[in-house]
Structure formats: structure tokens, C-alpha cells
Amino acid sequence: MISKMNLEEIKKNAEFLINFLPDMEIPGVVKFRCKYKHMIKLAKCFSINDPIYVGPEESGIIACPAFANAFSAKLYINMANIIFEQDGKKRGLVLDFKKLLHAGNEYDWEGCVKIKPGDILMIKGKIGKVWVNEEMRLFGEIFQTITNQDGDLVCKVKSIATIASGGY
Numbered sequence: 001m002i003s004k005m006n007l008e009e010i011k012k013n014a015e016f017l018i019n020f021l022p023d024m025e026i027p028g029v030v031k032f033r034c035k036y037k038h039m040i041k042l043a044k045c046f047s048i049n050d051p052i053y054v055g056p057e058e059s060g061i062i063a064c065p066a067f068a069n070a071f072s073a074k075l076y077i078n079m080a081n082i083i084f085e086q087d088g089k090k091r092g093l094v095l096d097f098k099k100l101l102h103a104g105n106e107y108d109w110e111g112c113v114k115i116k117p118g119d120i121l122m123i124k125g126k127i128g129k130v131w132v133n134e135e136m137r138l139f140g141e142i143f144q145t146i147t148n149q150d151g152d153l154v155c156k157v158k159s160i161a162t163i164a165s166g167g168y
Contacts, residue, residue: 006093007136009167014132016086017093017168021140026125028079032071036117039063042070063115063123065107072101074145079161103139106109108156113148120149128158136165 004014036057043053043064053064079100112124115121117142128141144157 003167010136013168014136014138017123018132018136020084021093023128024063024082024127026075026078026127026142027118028078030074030078032074032121032123034063034115034117034119034121036061037119038070039067039142042067045152048158051106058120059118061117067115068107068155068157070123071123071146072105072144072159075123075142076161094163094166094167099164101162103160103162106158112156113152115148119154121154122147136167138150138163
């Protein structure tokens with residue numbers, strides 16, 4: 001069990017992370033398999049009925065843009081592998097995963113190929129700007145690059161993750 005931190009510890013951790021984390025690569029790669037039935041279900045969930053997104057598998061369907069919601073938070077798991085030294089002690093970025101929250105995404109499709117059933121996506125990420133709000137909630141940008149099994153770019157995502165005070 002994680003002990004409760006006092007405000008000074010939280011402020012000290014926040015200041016350290018704001019300076020330490022930007023430009024850090026998130027360790028590892030997350031693989032995500034694109035299944036026809038999941039692509040169809042997600043499109044229908046958003047009331048999308050264009051045959052290019054919900055047609056028969058053999059018709060050459062592609063994933064609707066909303067499908068990116070299925071894979072854009074998967075990289076958060078790898079945040080458990082971010083280990084560093086602070087004040088001479090090894091520690092992880094997230095001290096309490098119950099306090100980690102996905103706060104939003106921006107998608108960029110420019111220069112990307114379409115996602116097709118059977119594609120295996122590889123998701124890599126890098127941490128951008130890090131800041132805290134008045135409640136000492138830590139926020140961070142995560143820039144994700146998603147490629148398919150052929151190495152083709154399929155999506156770029158800017159996610160915002162947040163960790164409540166005491167969780168970092």
C-alpha cells in the first residue's frame with residue numbers, strides 16, 4: 001500500500017517530473033491486432049453505416065476514424081516500465097495506477113494509410129509537455145506514432161494523461 005504523501009512531497013515530485021519527463025521515450029512497443037468484427041462493432045456504435053466501414057470483410061473495408069479510440073490508450077500500460085532515479089532512489093512514474101486517467105486525444109491522419117482488418121499495429125510513444133494544475137494534478141502529453149505490420153504510418157495521436165496528486 002502506498003502511504004499518503006504530504007503537500008511538500010507532492011510539489012517536489014511534480015517539479016522533478018515537469019523537468020525530467022519531457023522528450024522521454026515510453027519504453028517498449030504495444031501491438032494491437034485489428035479484427036474485422038471489432039472494426040464493424042465500433043463503427044456501428046457510433047451509428048456509422050457507410051459500407052466502406054461496415055461492409056462485408058471481402059469488400060475491402062477500412063477502419064472508421066473512430067476506431068482509433070480502440071488503440072489510443074493501450075500505450076499507458078507501458079508507463080509502468082518508466083523507472084528512474086530521484087533523490088538516489090529508483091521509482092516508477094506512476095505510484096498509484098488508480099490515480100491515472102486518460103484525459104483526451106487529438107488524431108492526425110495526414111500522410112497515413114488506412115487501417116484494414118488483419119493489420120497489426122505497433123504503437124510507440126514519447127512524452128511531451130508536463131504540467132500541474134492548482135489541485136496538483138499532473139498532466140502530460142503523450143505523442144504516439146502508430147504503424148502497421150509493413151511499417152506504414154497509420155495514425156499519429158496526441159493523448160493527454162493525468163495523474164491525481166499522490167499518484168506520482
